[in-house]
Amino acid sequence: MRKKKRARIKIIIVAALALLLLLCAVFAGVLAPHDPSAPNAAVIRIAPCAEYPLGTDNLGRCVLSRVLYGGRTTIAATFLLVFISFAVGTLIGILCGYYGGIVDKLLMRVADVLLAFPQMVIAIAVAGILNGGMTGAMISMGVTMWVSFARLARSHTFALKNEAYIQAAVFAGKSDLYILLFHIFPNLLAPVLTQALTQIGTTMIGLSGLSFLGLGVIPPTPEWGAMIAEARAYIQIAPWTIMGPAAAVIITIILFNYLGDAVMDYREV
Amino acid sequence: MTYLLEGKNLNKTFREKAKTTIALSEVNFCLNKGEILGVVGESGSGKTTLLKAIAGMLKLDQGSLFYNGTEYTGQKPRQTGQFLQMIFQDANSSFDPRMVMEKSLIESGRREKNPERIRQLVQLVGLEEELLQRKPAALSGGQCQRMAIARAFYSDAEIFLCDEMTSALDVSTQARILELLRDLKKEGRLSAVFVSHDIALVSMLCDRIMVMKDGKCVEEGEISEVIRNPSDDYTRALLESARRQSIQEPIG
Amino acid sequence: MQDRILEIKDLQIAYDEELAVKGANLFVERGEVLCIVGESGSGKSTVIRAITGNKQIKIPGGQILFEGKDLIPLKNRERQKLLGTRIGLIQQNPAGAFNPIRKIDKQFRETLKSHRLPFLKEELDKMFTSIGLKNTTDILKSRPYEMSGGMNQRIAIAAAMLMDPELLLCDEITSALDVTTAISVTDELLRVKNEHRTTIILVTHNLGIAANIADRIAIMSKGEVIEFDKADRILHDPQKEYTKNLLRDVPKLSS
Numbered sequence: 001m002r003k004k005k006r007a008r009i010k011i012i013i014v015a016a017l018a019l020l021l022l023l024c025a026v027f028a029g030v031l032a033p034h035d036p037s038a039p040n041a042a043v044i045r046i047a048p049c050a051e052y053p054l055g056t057d058n059l060g061r062c063v064l065s066r067v068l069y070g071g072r073t074t075i076a077a078t079f080l081l082v083f084i085s086f087a088v089g090t091l092i093g094i095l096c097g098y099y100g101g102i103v104d105k106l107l108m109r110v111a112d113v114l115l116a117f118p119q120m121v122i123a124i125a126v127a128g129i130l131n132g133g134m135t136g137a138m139i140s141m142g143v144t145m146w147v148s149f150a151r152l153a154r155s156h157t158f159a160l161k162n163e164a165y166i167q168a169a170v171f172a173g174k175s176d177l178y179i180l181l182f183h184i185f186p187n188l189l190a191p192v193l194t195q196a197l198t199q200i201g202t203t204m205i206g207l208s209g210l211s212f213l214g215l216g217v218i219p220p221t222p223e224w225g226a227m228i229a230e231a232r233a234y235i236q237i238a239p240w241t242i243m244g245p246a247a248a249v250i251i252t253i254i255l256f257n258y259l260g261d262a263v264m265d266y267r268e269v
Numbered sequence: 270m271t272y273l274l275e276g277k278n279l280n281k282t283f284r285e286k287a288k289t290t291i292a293l294s295e296v297n298f299c300l301n302k303g304e305i306l307g308v309v310g311e312s313g314s315g316k317t318t319l320l321k322a323i324a325g326m327l328k329l330d331q332g333s334l335f336y337n338g339t340e341y342t343g344q345k346p347r348q349t350g351q352f353l354q355m356i357f358q359d360a361n362s363s364f365d366p367r368m369v370m371e372k373s374l375i376e377s378g379r380r381e382k383n384p385e386r387i388r389q390l391v392q393l394v395g396l397e398e399e400l401l402q403r404k405p406a407a408l409s410g411g412q413c414q415r416m417a418i419a420r421a422f423y424s425d426a427e428i429f430l431c432d433e434m435t436s437a438l439d440v441s442t443q444a445r446i447l448e449l450l451r452d453l454k455k456e457g458r459l460s461a462v463f464v465s466h467d468i469a470l471v472s473m474l475c476d477r478i479m480v481m482k483d484g485k486c487v488e489e490g491e492i493s494e495v496i497r498n499p500s501d502d503y504t505r506a507l508l509e510s511a512r513r514q515s516i517q518e519p520i521g
Numbered sequence: 522m523q524d525r526i527l528e529i530k531d532l533q534i535a536y537d538e539e540l541a542v543k544g545a546n547l548f549v550e551r552g553e554v555l556c557i558v559g560e561s562g563s564g565k566s567t568v569i570r571a572i573t574g575n576k577q578i579k580i581p582g583g584q585i586l587f588e589g590k591d592l593i594p595l596k597n598r599e600r601q602k603l604l605g606t607r608i609g610l611i612q613q614n615p616a617g618a619f620n621p622i623r624k625i626d627k628q629f630r631e632t633l634k635s636h637r638l639p640f641l642k643e644e645l646d647k648m649f650t651s652i653g654l655k656n657t658t659d660i661l662k663s664r665p666y667e668m669s670g671g672m673n674q675r676i677a678i679a680a681a682m683l684m685d686p687e688l689l690l691c692d693e694i695t696s697a698l699d700v701t702t703a704i705s706v707t708d709e710l711l712r713v714k715n716e717h718r719t720t721i722i723l724v725t726h727n728l729g730i731a732a733n734i735a736d737r738i739a740i741m742s743k744g745e746v747i748e749f750d751k752a753d754r755i756l757h758d759p760q761k762e763y764t765k766n767l768l769r770d771v772p773k774l775s776s
Binding site for chain 3 (some may be wrong): 311312313326345410439440441442443444447467468469470473498506507508510511512513514515516
């Protein structure tokens with residue numbers, strides 16, 4: 001019991017920090033001291049000071065403001081992508097696991113093929129074909145992301161459908177749809193949601209990575225990966241321009257990964 | 270004469286790659302109203318397969334099943350559930366872990382929901398009403414098994430199919446469940462097929478017994494007759510081990 | 522003369538804060554079978570866990586004397602040395618003790634190797650025969666998943682007997698088995714006792730099983746040993762109401 005309590009406290013603390021981060025992104029408009037995309041020739045590449053806490057970049061734009069606004073783009077895209085993959089993957093997984101048969105075999109082989117390549121390689125290829133843009137980047141990541149959800153949901157459904165309580169529901173004359181909605185889905189939601197939490201970090205790296213490669217957002221929209229790519233050119237004269245977005249990426253990813261782990265630990269204790 | 274439940278010439282073979290297992294071979298059985306038929310055998314004897322076949326959970330290779338003289342061979346659990354209910358070995362897992370008992374029970378009813386009747390049934394099986402608001406994890410194995418009996422009654426099924434329903438329980442809990450079943454039988458509320466590996470248990474509850482081995486019925490008859498006068502060697506072996514495991518001297 | 526191979530004195534065992542065993546007193550003499558009988562939650566398996574030094578429990582008080590030496594203050598290393606060589610353990614689920622897809626042969630060799638003992642087929646043959654297992658060669662060639670629960674449980678006994686322990690702890694090893702299989706497993710335990718003079722502690726919820734093999738019986742309820750004596754006395758002249766009920770609840774053939 002004590003272990004469980006400790007795990008719960010850990011989750012609350014990490015979740016609070018994650019929430020704070022989300023609020024920073026949501027209220028970027030209020031918090032940002034300057035316009036994130038307004039160039040200012042008078043303040044090019046200034047080191048951090050009171051006016052510009054994280055310095056300015058090559059075009060004299062406030063790095064802090066851009067990091068805050070960039071968070072919006074990155075986090076919103078990440079959440080949307082994780083949610084869609086979660087929904088699509090879980091739906092496919094449940095149906096495959098429950099009904100089995102030829103469709104299940106086919107979809108699972110497709111999943112195997114997709115898993116055979118590193119996720120980023122496929123994402124780069126697809127994003128290249130789709131010619132960049134945030135939507136393109138999201139689609140290119142989504143192509144492989146649903147797989148992990150589908151597999152997890154499928155294996156849980158597979159185990160659940162042989163449980164005695166599912167049999168009991170069948171004897172009570174309940175329809176497949178009823179069983180899927182009210183018995184199977186609620187019972188596999190927890191593990192699949194945990195999986196979604198742990199996916200947030202990697203998705204964020206993926207999206208930032210694509211932007212870094214020029215396959216994501218189109219400048220001047222602020223986005224962490226794109227900012228790092230841009231600042232790379234003058235990293236020796238103005239290292240702060242890269243520090244801001246890099247720190248933001250690292251903190252966010254650590255935070256969400258840790259949150260996912262904490263929740264997973266909690267469920268195991 | 271028509272029986273409440275009857276099976277004629279039931280055959281089932283499982284084929285798995287190189288291995289074929291004959292799970293049921295020319296098995297016949299019948300069950301009268303108000304009667305409990307015991308099916309005894311070791312694991313792998315086909316007794317659980319028989320139960321699943323009766324319930325329509327698996328497809329028979331051959332044979333026919335009758336309920337009140339009407340054939341229902343080939344019906345799936347959604348239909349057979351109208352007149353029979355399965356009571357499983359692992360009582361806790363026969364309830365959705367996320368639902369309170371009351372909801373699970375309501376769900377099993379095929380008529381309009383009747384919370385008053387659920388309360389009566391829960392009392393009938395010797396439980397307190399408060400337990401209805403709990404989830405299965407908060408109930409003991411014995412309490413869950415009683416709930417399963419209440420659920421089977423609420424579903425209006427006429428026949429109970431009990432699959433090793435007490436083997437996961439402590440000896441004492443098992444004895445209490447057995448008492449409950451005997452009382453229900455005395456009141457004429459119970460017609461059941463009771464599958465167990467324990468012939469002693471079966472002898473305390475059932476009217477007739479079927480001994481199964483390797484998918485065949487090796488002996489069948491009135492329970493007292495079979496115990497006094499077993500005709501098959503296997504039945505004798507079962508009785509011998511049951512005698513050794515029970516404490517013979519009765520105590521005051 | 523009394524030769525108490527294991528003696529438990531005022532043993533208290535706790536999970537987290539709660540006491541699961543509240544001061545148990547027990548002993549078993551060399552070459553005897555002691556059965557600890559109780560319902561689930563009575564603390565009977567917890568006692569076995571205390572002997573094997575399970576990490577999840579705390580022992581606020583009492584002694585576990587093995588040949589007069591207290592096991593509780595032992596360091597992990599010393600305890601490990603004792604377990605497996607002089608004290609054997611068989612659990613309810615034999616699958617937990619074996620790798621399901623590795624040949625029995627390999628698993629036995631590994632166990633012997635880790636105790637720096639040679640793998641001698643003849644010795645093994647002799648041991649297998651002594652506990653009633655035939656076809657040593659066939660058994661060694663097979664894998665646990667291919668065999669039935671009863672067979673696995675018998676092999677688990679054989680594995681525990683590899684080291685020829687003086688004390689064999691059996692935790693509910695018959696509960697998942699058919700009546701006939703359970704009887705054959707207890708028969709094997711009896712043979713182990715007779716041929717190897719091994720002391721056996723068997724934990725079970727079924728007094729019928731205990732009646733079959735026990736020399737001494739301890740009845741546990743709610744963390745306490747409520748009755749402890751020679752098996753004959755407990756079975757024929759139980760003092761406590763609880764014990765009488767347990768006796769009554771064992772299924773009996775009736776006609």
